[in-house]
Amino acid sequence: MAIDLTLVPLPDVIETLDYETILNEMVADFKERWAKVRETKPELPAYNVEMLETDPVKIVIEAFAYRELLWRARANQVxxxxxxxxxxxxxxxxxxxxxxxxxxxxxxxxxxxxVYESDEEYRQRRNLAPDGYAAAGPEDAYRYYAWSADGSIKQVKAIKGENNRCDVILLGREGDGTVSQDVVTKVYDALSPKARRPLTDNVYVRSATIVSQAIRVKVTAQTGPDVSTTVAKAKASIQDYASSRSAIGTVLRADGIIAAAHNGNALESVVVIEPATDVDPGKYGTVYVPEVIVEVA
Incomplete structure (x- = not known):
């Protein structure tokens, strides 16, 4: 079963970079080396002017510290x-x-x-790829082959039920997300080879049930010079939230709409007029938001 890659912590090999830390370490290293040289040549002056921005030694160390920062950043990238x-x-x-x-x-x-699929979609498909080698018909194997069948597919969900039934639900990336019958047939054919599903599995492929729901909110903006800008930002935030909920079996929540409207925006209050309650599309459905309306109280 594919894991959620967003929950995987960054490994220790990727270090947190800080220029000032590198600089201070290099200054300390130089002072230690300089002190050892003065032990054999006491006529040399002590180095205690590292706070001067015009000190030649400090300037050279700053240059090397910055170059080391770049190399460490490159190591992180690798x-x-x-x-x-x-x-x-x-x-x-x-x-x-x-x-x-x-x-x-x-x-x-x-x-x-x-136009090619995004890194995120490609990453998710690659994460499912090992399941594609399974011969027992796991849900993620059906997701992998269905998702790979056609570029118009945005999301796939496989739901196993009783009597060896497996429903493969498709969400398209265009319009309200409805998938054409041609694509449904293409996906079914992709899942049909014996090497990809057990003979006892009954696979049904269908487009997600689209639940169309506009969003309308009434906001009270804080006093300021440009209320229209605040309203526009609130609308954009709500649209981003609605897009994030455009997924099979995902509930569009009124509290989420309110939180999105408030996110970084100077609003006193937000009242959701539509929808009146949370919108649950069911496990086979998807909420599609055709319009976001923001009214000012």
Whole structure:
């Protein structure tokens, strides 16, 4: 079963960088070395002017401290590049290539160039890849093959029930998330080979049930020179929250709408008018928010 990579802590090999710490360590190292030299050559002056920004020794040490900071940052980048939880770009491409994977094309730009899936989606698929080798029909194996079948698929959820039934629910990335019958058929065909599912499994593929729900809130803004900017930021925050809840089986919560509106915005109060209560789409559904309206009290 694939683990949640967001819960994996960063390894100790990735260090927290601090320029001042590196600088102070290098100054202390130099002073110790200089003191040993003066033991054999006492005529040399003591070094006690490290606080002067014009001191040549301090300037050289600052330059080397900064270069060491850059090298340590590079070491952190190299470490991140070889871990699934943190690899990005072509580093992630090479990581996934171990399982014979490539990025899905999810669309085309206005100039006709292919648009590829994001690092996050690719990372999640790569995380599911080992389950694809299982012959017992685990849920994550169905998710992996279904998700890889077509670039228009944003999310897949596999739900196993009684009598060997397995429902594979698809959410599209375009419009309200409804998946076309052609894509449903394509996914079903991808799950049909005997090597990918047990003969006793009854697999049903369908688009997620879309629950359309607009959001309307009334806010009281704090006194300030630009209420319209505050309202616009609140609306953007709510839209981001709604997008984050656009997932199969995920509840759109009124408290979440209020928290999103308040997030970093100068608002006295937020009242949710629509929806009147939390919106639960059920385990086969997804909440789609076509519109966010923010009214000023």
């Amino acid at each position: 470490a991140r590049a070889v871990m699934l939880a943190t690899a990005t770009g072509t580093d992630l491409d090479n990581f996934a290539a171990d399982f014979g994977m490539t990025r899905r094309i999810i669309g085309y730009s206005i100039t006709g160039n292919p």
